Amino acid sequence: MSGNTFGRVFRLTTFGESHGPGLGGVVDGCPAGIALDEDVIQHELDRRKPGQGLGTTSRSESDRVRILSGVYQGRTTGTSIGFSIPNEDQRSRDYGRLETVYRPGHADFTYQAKYGIRDHRGGGRSSGRETVCRVAGGAIAGALLATMGIAVTAYTVELGGIAAGSVDMEAAANRPFFAANRDVVPLWEERIKAVRDASDTLGGVVEIVARGVPAGLGEPVLDKLDARLAFALMGVGAIKGVEIGSGFQAARMLGSENNDPILAQGFASNNAGGILGGISTGQTVLIRASVKPIPSIAKPQTTIDTQGREQELRIGGRHDICAIPRIVPVLKAMVCLTLADMLLLQRMQQHP
Ligand SMILES: Cc1cc2nc3c(=O)[nH]c(=O)nc-3n(C[C@H](O)[C@H](O)[C@H](O)COP(=O)(O)O)c2cc1C
Numbered sequence: 374m375s376g377n378t379f380g381r382v383f384r385l386t387t388f389g390e391s392h393g394p395g396l397g398g399v400v401d402g403c404p405a406g407i408a409l410d411e412d413v414i415q416h417e418l419d420r421r422k423p424g425q426g427l428g429t430t431s432r433s434e435s436d437r438v439r440i441l442s443g444v445y446q447g448r449t450t451g452t453s454i455g456f457s458i459p460n461e462d463q464r465s466r467d468y469g470r471l472e473t474v475y476r477p478g479h480a481d482f483t484y485q486a487k488y489g490i491r492d493h494r495g496g497g498r499s500s501g502r503e504t505v506c507r508v509a510g511g512a513i514a515g516a517l518l519a520t521m522g523i524a525v526t527a528y529t530v531e532l533g534g535i536a537a538g539s540v541d542m543e544a545a546a547n548r549p550f551f552a553a554n555r556d557v558v559p560l561w562e563e564r565i566k567a568v569r570d571a572s573d574t575l576g577g578v579v580e581i582v583a584r585g586v587p588a589g590l591g592e593p594v595l596d597k598l599d600a601r602l603a604f605a606l607m608g609v610g611a612i613k614g615v616e617i618g619s620g621f622q623a624a625r626m627l628g629s630e631n632n633d634p635i636l637a638q639g640f641a642s643n644n645a646g647g648i649l650g651g652i653s654t655g656q657t658v659l660i661r662a663s664v665k666p667i668p669s670i671a672k673p674q675t676t677i678d679t680q681g682r683e684q685e686l687r688i689g690g691r692h693d694i695c696a697i698p699r700i701v702p703v704l705k706a707m708v709c710l711t712l713a714d715m716l717l718l719q720r721m722q723q724h725p
């Protein structure tokens with residue numbers, strides 16, 4: 374048993390820490406013959422890497438991926454796909470204070486409680502840096518999904534309490550974040566600057582849509598598709614809530630409003646978010662995830678040290694002001710990994 378592996382048929386195992394020599398992963402269960410090269414993975418990694426401009430960590434990582442196995446002449450071979458990404462800009466000395474104090478809102482206290490030993494340098498295994506491996510694995514899953522006509526897109530719909538409202542953020546999902554939309558992005562930029570200048574951080578909401586998902590993925594009980602998607606997304610640091618379809622709003626609707634009428638030509642609406650009874654309906658799968666503010670804030674905070682004594686803490690090092698936009702490709706990757714796994718499971722169970 375290992376908490377380092379995700380998935381049952383299409384499986385991703387990750388390794389590495391934020392301040393070790395590097396990170397990487399192994400994808401098992403990917404079918405042979407899928408077109409794949411380093412550029413396919415790199416394209417996704419470039420959307421996640423540090424140094425994306427305003428509000429993102431100044432840690433300078435090129436996040437160059439190297440495929441080590443499982444790909445020959447641009448196609449997957451059906452065997453384990455190994456990949457690695459080096460760490461280049463740890464500067465661990467800036468993190469000395471964290472050896473003896475616990476950061477409020479981060480994983481320091483709980484990691485120590487669990488293992489009794491902790492790599493305090495940049496959060497070690499608990500750092501968001503580990504998500505570089507999820508994005509690489511998700512790109513491989515995405516390549517498989519593409520062969521089946523399934524496309525996953527993720528984009529920001531709220532940042533620092535400012536909603537995109539009727540602005541179509543999905544249409545701009547492939548543009549660089551700060552060029553995505555002229556109506557709402559300047560408001561977000563202003564908010565990030567104000568919060569940064571106050572030595573604080575903020576969060577937001579990301580929407581993920583999967584188009585082309587066939588009906589029939591998921592199980593009627595424990596392994597419901599919505600349960601597996603929520604598990605996948607809640608497994609990303611800083612994610613505090615996941616909604617499918619009408620989500621929390623469903624609690625305020627009448628049955629007659631929330632039900633999606635079924636017409637001869639198909640569903641008339643999609644409050645279900647493409648999933649009923651844990652099984653995909655064949656409609657677009659609609660998901661939203663809430664992203665909390667970055668815990669490492671520059672403002673002084675009260676915490677305790679490893680001896681239980683109260684301390685005032687000003688956090689140094691290089692941190693994001695907001696996990697958005699870098700978390701967006703991570704959430705896309707987790708949905709790709711889940712759908713690839715559920716698709717391969719479904720192939721084993723399908724009605725002939
Ligand atoms: C892409 C990404 C970037 C992040 N950047 C930072 C950061 O710079 N500083 C920080 O303290 N937390 C950052 N976080 C959030 C922490 O990793 C996360 O809050 C922490 O692991 C505790 O987990 P929890 O928030 O799920 O409880 C980031 C998370 C992700 C996914």
Ligand SMILES: C=C(O[C@@H]1CC(C(=O)O)=C[C@@H](OP(=O)(O)O)[C@H]1O)C(=O)O
Pocket residue numbers: 391392422423430431432434463494495496497499500501502503505610690691692693
């Ligand atoms: C380096 C990355 O982001 C890091 C995520 C992170 C955290 O605590 O989650 C803290 C910061 O780095 P460090 O681990 O050195 O403190 C961020 O820079 C990355 O995503 O590649």
